[in-house]
Amino acid sequence: MFVYEKSKEEMMITNPKKGLVAFILDCIRWTLSGGVAYYIYLAILLVIMGAGIYAYGQQFQEGLIITGMSNIVSWGLYISNFTFFVGVAAAAVMLILPAYVYKDKDFHEVVIIGEGVAVGALVMCLLFITVDMGGPLKVWHMIPGIGLFNWPSSILTWDVLVLNGYLALNALVPFYILYCNYHDRKPVGWKYLPFVFLSIFWAVSIHMVTAFLYQGLPARPFWNNPLLGPRFLASAFAAGPAVIMMVLIAIKERTSYPIDTTIFFKLKRIIVVAAVINLVMLFSEVFKEFYTFTHHSLSAQYLFFGLEGHDSLVPWIWTAIALNIMGTLLFAFAPTKSSSSYLMVAAVSLFTGIWIEKGFGLIIPGLVPSPMGEVVDYTPSSYEILITLGVLATGVLVVTMLIKPALVILSRYKEGLKQPEADGL
């Protein structure tokens, strides 16, 4: 069990007045300090990352032919996970909005954790895109000036802009706040608050733009419906806070950083509303596909019931719907004094359900049958799975590396506020 040793960390500080280098060094130290369980956790993550890097090396050498993708299912596990984790990233806004707009004190304590999760999710998204590209070294072709950037025609260019912008916002604002707190200063309001409000709008836009990637293609009738963008938002605001809740539970159980239980109830409320809306939208889509069955509904038939003997996704989607409903109900009817493990089960259930339904439960059926009516199954290859796991481990590591020092800095800052004389300001 990792035990947060306050005095040990304090003694490890290089020199609190020394600026950026000291800040970074201390962040590194705090990330690498911890008990045996923590080191095992880090080691597992690094091993998975290593396996992912090896598998990617093979993919870079041989080409994407070693994945399970084909000319029909041209987007697979990578883009599915990208789509899902953009939603998780967008969900940081669900903490920022109450914390800054409604000035909710409880949320203010944990907003940095939400931003850390957002940064980790965005890093995963960028990595997923990179491993999915056929020519990742040629990415400079998109830089306007030295390359050609097909903005505003191509929604992918919009996505490049909004994702990187959001990453900058979610990385720089907490960086500034933590940097100030590290130096026992209160962050100056006008320097970061406008960016916080910008990031609220931006969070909605990253997910709508990512939805528009698919929504704007009349070639793919499964995606080409106006509900896709709103559904993305609804499922993001259910799955994202579920992730944040999982992280908060982990922090509550494993560290001594104080997290008020009211935060869990407030998060739970957000999750329930979003999850219910998501289910309503899902039902709406299912009705449209199956009430009047057209050739456009073949994708939905492939997903839910199988088509021409190809039914590899059928068990997945039904499991996803079951998990979705179970998670929603568990959250909706949670007793007032719900334990951490109850909430964790509910969060994992909802997260997994949405991960399936919005990840490969959305991308693969959109591509099957092909525009010429051909049906194939898609099975990710072992390289593909290893690379995906590697990227996921990278994201988890990034989140750990951001949150662990952040917690130290925040608690030190709060201690400092309680005893201003002792810190010699």
Added chain:
Amino acid sequence: MDHGKKKDAPLKTADLLDSKCTRRSFLKGVSIAAAAGSAGLVTGGCGSVASSEEAKLKWDEFFKKNYRMMTQEEKDATVARLERLAKLQRGLDTRISTQEPLDNVLYGYAFNITRCKGYMDCVEACVQENNLDRQSKTQYIRIFEMDPGQLDPTSGDGKYYHEVPVEDKFYMGVQCFHCENAPCIKACPTKATWREPDGIVVVDYDWCIGCRYCMAACPYWGRRFNWGDPVVPKEEINTKQHYLGNRMRWKGVMEKCTFCVQRTRQGKLPACVDACPTGSRVFGNLLDPDSEIRFVLKNKKVFRFREELGTDPKFWYFMD
């Protein structure tokens, strides 16, 4: 607070350096892969010793511009490099043309679904002419065996291999339709695919980053991706090539039917039209009122596939 003011200055550089702190592991992982990859790209493969001339050529090729942005000198230079690379890597003498589109020409295509008997001579001729990958059996053209009474290819069979024609079936061929309002051109984030003035939708293979968004956007399944390096037996490689057409591609780039740009800009028919034993394919200049394609459009009942999507393709179907 004096301390406060002094501390604020480093923040500006801190903004730049932020990426190192928070994205450390991302950079770590990607830089390892990128370093390995760049080394791999430049030296031509893990473990193999390529000549330094080949490495230099590849290095120069990596940094070139999009074809449309090149001056004629740059085009000549890249053609020279590509021809030299073909000689070094495959021992072949190729001629890569950069022929411009002809003036006042807009190519159009018509397909006679009464006459097509499903022989697939067109498919084979296209594979030979355009140096398509034999290993994955990439085919730009697909022929569907359809039941009469239905036009949707979902009801057709694209994978038949039996004596043709079968009684009571008709045959419909599809390929890239070279839309005037192509969704693939709109979708490409790097403008690696565009419509030339003579109507052909082309891909600059070296510019494509392999995101495959165009493939998701095409409603006709007209585009193909090179998942691995294409394999063509040396004696079957067509050495009369065009930069935007049938020159050798490699893994990670898109490709598609180009109406045989290496042939049509010289006034020749595309390989599929030339190969068809039943004369089901008609090709010509839509802006020439006396052309065969204009005769078909005027005198036959023609239709275009999925016209309601607004893609404005230049490929019509007709019946006798």
Added chain:
Amino acid sequence: MKILTLRFAFLLLPALMLLNSQLAIASQDSVLERIQAADQPFDNMQVESAHQLTVETVLAKESYQGGAFRVLARKDAISRYRCSVCHTKKTPQVRDGALITHGDIKINHGEGKNELGCIECHDRQDRDFLVDMEGQKIDFDHSYQLCGQCHFRPKRDWLGGAHGKRVNNWAGERVVMNCTSCHDPHSPAFKTKMPEAYSLPLEE
């Protein structure tokens, strides 16, 4: 205040996208509009590389919408031309002559009672020529005049370009295949055969 700015910002994104799409629609003519506007004749001969054809051709006796055109010759493909070498004024007196020389010809043209006989197309008096219903002699190179008597719809299409095939080029002088380039005149229907290629089942 901040909410208002937010709302305004929310509207900016869809407004920009709508604007972009409107511009896209307005800026180009559709294919059919361009075709309708293109009524000036196009000089096919300007495409210089389309000039070389090494096949035997004859000038067609009819014209198409673009004027005169050429047809692939046929006589050079008939191995025993000239027919009058054997078919003089007297009937050849060789036992089983028809079987020996022309035994490979199976007539499968016309169904049942309407099956064609040899002299319905071949001139009885002058075997070097074909003959039409009105007794007019037709050169082998211009067999389309004969075929077109009954098959007038394909002939009209062939003249215009919707039937048959051009030889090699879409530009330059128009050279088309004649009827017998594709259709065996004695058994004109296309045979069944195995396809030249097949398409893979696309799953692993």
